Amino acid sequence: MAPIASPGTGAAPGQRHPFLAFTALTVLACTVLVLWLDKPLALWFHRYTAGAEPFFAAFTNTVDAAYEAANSGGHPTLFWALGLAYLLGRWVLRRRWATVFLITLLTHLASVVSANALKIAVNRPRPSVLFTPGYTESFSFPSSHTAIYWSLFLPFALAFPRWRWPLLAVPALVAVGRLVLGVHYVSDVWAAIWLVAAWATLFNLLRRCDRPALPARSLD
Numbered sequence: 001m002a003p004i005a006s007p008g009t010g011a012a013p014g015q016r017h018p019f020l021a022f023t024a025l026t027v028l029a030c031t032v033l034v035l036w037l038d039k040p041l042a043l044w045f046h047r048y049t050a051g052a053e054p055f056f057a058a059f060t061n062t063v064d065a066a067y068e069a070a071n072s073g074g075h076p077t078l079f080w081a082l083g084l085a086y087l088l089g090r091w092v093l094r095r096r097w098a099t100v101f102l103i104t105l106l107t108h109l110a111s112v113v114s115a116n117a118l119k120i121a122v123n124r125p126r127p128s129v130l131f132t133p134g135y136t137e138s139f140s141f142p143s144s145h146t147a148i149y150w151s152l153f154l155p156f157a158l159a160f161p162r163w164r165w166p167l168l169a170v171p172a173l174v175a176v177g178r179l180v181l182g183v184h185y186v187s188d189v190w191a192a193i194w195l196v197a198a199w200a201t202l203f204n205l206l207r208r209c210d211r212p213a214l215p216a217r218s219l220d
Contacts, residue, residue: 019201026194033187041186042127042179049180056177063149063174079105096207100159103203104152110199111151115144115192128182143184146192149174154200159207 033041070078082105089098124141149171157167175193178184 019197022194022197026190030187030191033185033190038185038187039127039130042130042182045179046127046131046182052180056173056180059173060145060177060181063170067148079109082108097159099207100155103159103200103206104155106203107155107196107199108148108151110203111147111192111196112144114199115142115147115195118142118191118195119144124185124188126183127185131182140184141188142192142195143175143178143188144192145178146171146175146184146189147196150193150196151199154196155204158200158204 067078070081082101086098086101086105089095089101119139119141122141123138125138126135126140128135128137153167153171157164160167175189178189179186
């Protein structure tokens with residue numbers, strides 16, 4: 001019998017461990033951005049993308065309204081819906097892919113809580129202080145808007161790679177909008193995406209634990 005190749009054999013390190021590669025890139029990129037590029041890029045967005053502000057403001061307001069409607073009356077309706085979808089899909093319909101609902105729920109909660117905690121701890125002034133006299137609002141790092149919407153869509157994009165790009169369209173537009181609207185630096189948005197990816201990678205281990213064990217192989 002021919003030997004069975006182990007997963008990832010012959011693949012480049014970045015292909016075998018994409019999150020570790022993304023983490024290394026994030027540390028390097030965010031260091032360069034914070035030290036040298038964040039402010040010039042914020043000024044560039046303010047100067048050259050002003051015409052796109054109405055679109056991104058309207059788009060962000062629309063998705064925010066939808067998010068608030070999903071948690072109507074201050075009740076965590078969205079969280080209950082994700083939890084119920086997991087229970088019905090995984091334990092009633094016996095569909096292992098339904099674990100993605102639980103992963104999304106956990107990723108979203110962890111991302112939002114950790115992003116808000118970091119915002120308070122870092123207390124970074126927003127880029128608007130560069131071009132708006134008297135502007136004093138802080139809590140720029142990381143972007144909570146980016147964390148909210150990436151944490152709702154990234155787990156599904158990882159679970160269903162065929163639909164990855166359509167699924168990431170909404171969070172990508174939200175992230176770009178934070179830059180165009182002058183409320184976040186590039187490193188704020190990048191760090192939020194990394195934070196979501198970290199939690200999604202951690203909770204994605206649940207899918208591996210949910211897989212059936214391979215049958216014992218005969219030595220005959």
